[in-house]
């Protein structure tokens with residue numbers, strides 16, 4: 001069976017020669033049917049450009065892509081019937097009510113709410129009590145649920161969600177990922193983009209994207225297992241001076257602020273105790289230094305440095 005999505009060397013540039021932005025610099029990847037696939041990268045990495053190409057809203061300059069077996073340029077009409085797309089800024093009609101929005105999306109896809117209600121039931125039921133409220137008057141979490149219901153109402157086989165959890169509170173974010181897992185169980189292939197590295201662990205596989213290039217594609221566990229060097233978390237009273245002193249330690253590969261700690265990547269074979277002694281000699285007080293397991297954000301930072 002063919003993959004749900006195949007991208008082969010996609011290139012997209014904006015602007016003219018004077019001011020050229022290379023949004024995608026030859027992006028290739030595949031998503032299997034039924035996968036929950038995360039495209040993870042910061043603002044400006046190229047995620048929106050990529051999703052727009054795959055949903056036939058933007059033409060690539062070079063390269064090819066297929067969605068559900070159809071070519072994104074030649075077969076755009078077929079693809080539009082088969083994909084659901086939830087853009088970063090929800091594509092809701094603010095002046096229409098919840099129910100009118102859903103009705104509208106059902107009508108343009110030549111279907112009815114009733115026909116596919118089983119697919120959206122669990123999601124839509126949560127906002128149904130507000131079905132007469134204008135979309136513009138909904139909370140962020142409710143808008144997100146309505147936008148997802150609208151993107152699903154024609155029962156797409158591949159669903160593209162562009163930064164669906166950006167600016168959404170932690171509880172709604174968690175609920176949203178639970179909804180995605182339920183949809184995956186119903187056989188829908190899902191591509192979701194996010195700038196939140198902690199959401200990587202919720203995907204089957206992820207691609208880490210930066211500056212229009214995919215740096216790595218793997219399961220979240222696979223990405224983490226590629227991080228081979230010892231990693232320590234360090235904190236002390238003077239965090240600013242601590243980062244500076246870490247930067248001067250010869251057996252360190254990298255150091256960066258990480259929440260309430262700094263993370264320090266040691267050269268292989270380097271002993272944490274030696275680093276601790278060095279920092280104590282530098283006069284750091286309330287020093288805490290502990291070996292930690294890397295997470296996807298550490299891997300992203302390490303890959304950024306090696307591909308820069």
Ligand SMILES: Nc1ncnc2c1ncn2[C@@H]1O[C@H](COP(=O)(O)OP(=O)(O)OP(=O)(O)O)[C@@H](O)[C@H]1O
Pocket residue numbers: 014015021022023041042043044045046047048049050163
């Ligand atoms: N219409 C456009 N004209 C010029 N430059 C653009 C246009 N759209 C995007 N870009 C630039 O292309 C690059 C990739 O943008 P894109 O929106 O695809 O990335 P992104 O990862 O989705 O980030 P964001 O979350 O900020 O949308 C950025 O440098 C952006 O400024």
